[in-house]
Amino acid sequence: MHVRLYYVCHMKGMVIIRRSVSYPVSAAALGVVGAVLRKIELGTVFESATGLARRGEPITIALALFSIASAAFFVVYSSRVKRFKVSEGYLGAMTNDSMVLFALAAVSALGIAAGSVLYYFEGRALTDIILTVLGLVASMAALILSRVSSKSSESEGNAALSALFVLFICLWLVLEYKARSADPELLDYVYDFLALCSSALAFYYKAGYAFLKPNPRRSIMYMQLSLFFCIIALPGALWHARAVLFVSLALLLIRDMAVLAGNLKEDV
Numbered sequence: 001m002h003v004r005l006y007y008v009c010h011m012k013g014m015v016i017i018r019r020s021v022s023y024p025v026s027a028a029a030l031g032v033v034g035a036v037l038r039k040i041e042l043g044t045v046f047e048s049a050t051g052l053a054r055r056g057e058p059i060t061i062a063l064a065l066f067s068i069a070s071a072a073f074f075v076v077y078s079s080r081v082k083r084f085k086v087s088e089g090y091l092g093a094m095t096n097d098s099m100v101l102f103a104l105a106a107v108s109a110l111g112i113a114a115g116s117v118l119y120y121f122e123g124r125a126l127t128d129i130i131l132t133v134l135g136l137v138a139s140m141a142a143l144i145l146s147r148v149s150s151k152s153s154e155s156e157g158n159a160a161l162s163a164l165f166v167l168f169i170c171l172w173l174v175l176e177y178k179a180r181s182a183d184p185e186l187l188d189y190v191y192d193f194l195a196l197c198s199s200a201l202a203f204y205y206k207a208g209y210a211f212l213k214p215n216p217r218r219s220i221m222y223m224q225l226s227l228f229f230c231i232i233a234l235p236g237a238l239w240h241a242r243a244v245l246f247v248s249l250a251l252l253l254i255r256d257m258a259v260l261a262g263n264l265k266e267d268v
Contacts, residue, residue: 020262024254026077027224030070031231031250037063038191039235045187053187060187063232067194070228078221084264090145090158090210096259097148104255105146111248113139118241127178131171135245138168142252162207169200172245191236195229199249202226206256219260227253 037059045057053060086093116135120128141161173196180189202222205215230250237243 019264020258023077023220023224023261024227024257027074027227027257028231028250028254030073031228034063034066034070034228034232035235037066038232041187042235046185052185067228067232071225074221074224074228078217078224081217081220081264084216084266086209086214086216086260086263086265088212090162093209093214093216093263094145094206094256094259095147096262098259099148101255101258102146102148104251106143108248108252108255109139109143109146111244111251112142115241115244115248118244119239122239122241123179127175131168131175134164134168134171138165141165146252146255159207159210162203162210166200166203166207169196169203172196173200189236191229191233192242195226195233195246195249198222198226198229199253202253202256216260216264220257223253223257223260227257 041057041059041063045053045060047054113136116132116139119135120132122128141164145158145161145165173193176189176192176196183189202219202225205219205222208215208219227250230246230253233246234243237246
């Protein structure tokens with residue numbers, strides 16, 4: 001009896017580990033392939049004289065089709081989450097006792113803080129100061145929200161911090177649009193905006209757990225999509241700040257997916 005119980009618990013633990021790993025790893029692997037295609041695209045399709053991209057290039061079409069196929073895969077793969085549920089509240093869904101994953105969140109938070117400061121020095125506008133301040137606060141929010149699970153730490157502050165992080169992403173999106181809207185070549189920045197838009201959605205659904213509005217399927221789907229596009233955006237991150245921020249978001253998304261997937265329970 002004890003042997004059987006041990007075997008069942010061991011197998012259940014292995015399934016949880018595989019689930020925790022499969023979602024971020026699959027998204028990251030596809031993102032790396034997409035980043036290679038993006039690197040080739042950036043190095044081959046733009047004319048040196050005008051800076052404009054040649055239309056209908058095979059690599060551009062290949063990357064677009066690959067992105068669509070990957071997005072479809074995330075939709076289908078995340079549908080497996082439908083039969084699962086998570087505990088009530090933020091901590092039961094988005095935290096665990098893994099110090100490794102907490103360390104990953106700490107590195108991400110440090111990167112968000114550093115990237116936010118670099119963002120100001122690369123722009124030096126008033127709005128850049130606002131993003132820098134908000135980014136520093138958001139980095140602390142990311143660290144606090146990734147703390148080791150403790151039921152005594154469940155509070156309304158989780159909702160405020162979660163909303164603040166979404167606000168940081170949205171402000172960054174607005175500033176990027178303001179800075180690059182005059183660029184006539186959409187291919188210069190389209191994947192940056194796909195990364196930011198999907199990140200806003202991913203962290204919006206993550207915030208839903210703090211507001212008692214859990215949606216595991218959409219959370220996983222948008223986290224995978226965001227991680228995918230954050231990695232693809234890296235070769236085109238002309239500014240050092242953008243590269244640091246995209247890497248930091250990618251690390252945080254890997255952590256969040258692993259934790260959420262590990263906290264899913266059979267809905268019986």
